[in-house]
Amino acid sequence: MTAEPVERADVHEMIHVGGETAVVVPLNEYRVLAELRMQATPEAIEEAEGKALIAGYDDWVTRARSGAKSQRQVNERDPR
Numbered sequence: 318m319t320a321e322p323v324e325r326a327d328v329h330e331m332i333h334v335g336g337e338t339a340v341v342v343p344l345n346e347y348r349v350l351a352e353l354r355m356q357a358t359p360e361a362i363e364e365a366e367g368k369a370l371i372a373g374y375d376d377w378v379t380r381a382r383s384g385a386k387s388q389r390q391v392n393e394r395d396p397r
Contacts, residue, residue, distance in 0.1 A: 330341040342350075354362065 332339050332341060357365075
């Protein structure tokens with residue numbers, strides 16, 4: 318048996334519910350991920366959760382900077 322690399326593009330729809338962001342995935346994909354989590358070691362789960370936390374932080378930083386203003390614009394009364 319051989320394994321092919323899986324494309325890891327974020328092509329799933331995101332929804333916002335109660336201040337949280339959720340991802341809509343096909344039910345079968347969810348079941349596969351749930352099964353993988355049940356088979357994973359506690360260390361593997363902890364590592365994956367850490368990486369997910371860092372990825373979430375990186376996304377937050379990117380969103381926060383998309384409308385960033387320079388220090389000069391912040392200090393001016395009428396930024397243009």
